[in-house]
């Protein structure tokens with residue numbers, strides 16, 4: 001499908017800092033007695049929630065010119081918060097802090113917005129309960145989450161779903177548990193917690209799909225450099241690949257293998273992509289250049305690649321629609337438990353452009369778009385940042401001005417998205 005656009009997107013850009021890494025850096029610096037710094041963090045609604053909560057626990061956090069300074073009295077001296085801890089729209093804040101607060105033995109109640117209120121939390125309270133944590137949930141499953149102090153024992157846990165949030169919550173609790181905590185994954189989920197715990201001086205062992213950690217270790221302060229977020233870069237990568245004349249260079253972005261599944265997909269699609277790693281110490285970092293390609297083919301994704309691109313699937317549906325034959329996503333049922341049911345949202349909203357889908361319980365087939373015909377110009381963003389940015393990319397590629405009910409949730413992960421699009425936009 002040729003795009004109807006009269007402009008292209010060119011130039012170099014840095015996307016905002018990685019959301020997963022920023023959350024973890026704020027949490028781990030708050031456990032390490034002394035002063036740590038976080039350079040180029042993501043400054044967005046979700047990371048603000050984590051920062052606010054760490055402050056409520058007695059940590060001093062200041063932010064000046066793209067550098068956060070965290071001064072902590074140490075894990076044992078964090079205090080019981082006076083108020084409810086509000087996690088907003090952030091699943092990562094909510095789930096990781098369940099493990100951390102249970103480990104710290106802090107009495108607290110956490111709740112978030114209306115989307116967090118219907119995201120399952122029993123996947124975390126289950127294993128934490130096995131460790132001895134006292135956590136109660138509404139209807140046994142949802143926030144508000146009430147955590148009471150208690151002694152924890154280490155467990156050996158087989159993860160039923162690929163989830164870095166569950167794995168990280170168990171590892172955080174394991175830091176304070178008696179004995180060795182062992183987590184086995186079926187598919188490898190993002191490993192930022194493991195990498196960063198090592199950087200903060202924790203002895204943690206990673207062997208294939210198994211992570212082991214001895215309780216009773218303390219963290220030492222350090223300086224963290226946050227690379228750009230490949231999940232944010234994904235929107236620009238897809239835009240460049242599908243709009244004629246485009247050529248975008250994204251600099252200093254995370255190339256962590258457990259996050260970089262989208263690069264494999266671009267290669268599978270015969271997209272024009274160049275990747276140049278500039279550092280592989282700790283978190284891999286580098287540059288990604290994507291040019292428009294006339295000859296995108298298709299992709300078939302299932303199994304272990306899914307956790308490596310889980311948040312990119314909405315925008316990959318757009319890429320698939322510009323391929324020469326149908327593309328397939330399977331084993332992605334987890335998308336139904338994100339900020340909204342993302343499989344439903346992708347199919348319902350992209351169908352309004354005339355894109356044809358076949359839906360499965362755990363994925364979809366997206367057919368190549370042959371003609372863009374808007375059946376409805378009123379789009380729903382479901383207050384989900386990834387769905388809204390997906391729609392904006394599709395709208396641009398289609399050369400249509402679309403109405404999205406409420407685009408404000410972009411600020412959950414990429415507050416400057418519209419400005420970055422403006423900066424890259426050129427007349428053709």
Ligand SMILES: O=C(O)C1=C[C@@H](OP(=O)(O)O)[C@@H](O)[C@H](O)C1
Pocket residue numbers: 019020021092162163164165166168189190310311334
């Ligand atoms: O640990 C993290 O930082 C995240 C893990 C993923 O969720 P799951 O753990 O539910 O797969 C991902 O979708 C989310 O955006 C961030």
Ligand SMILES: C=C(OP(=O)(O)O)C(=O)O
Pocket residue numbers: 019046089090091092093311338339386413
């Ligand atoms: C699912 C996401 O985040 P969280 O789980 O932290 O809300 C996301 O950023 O796409």
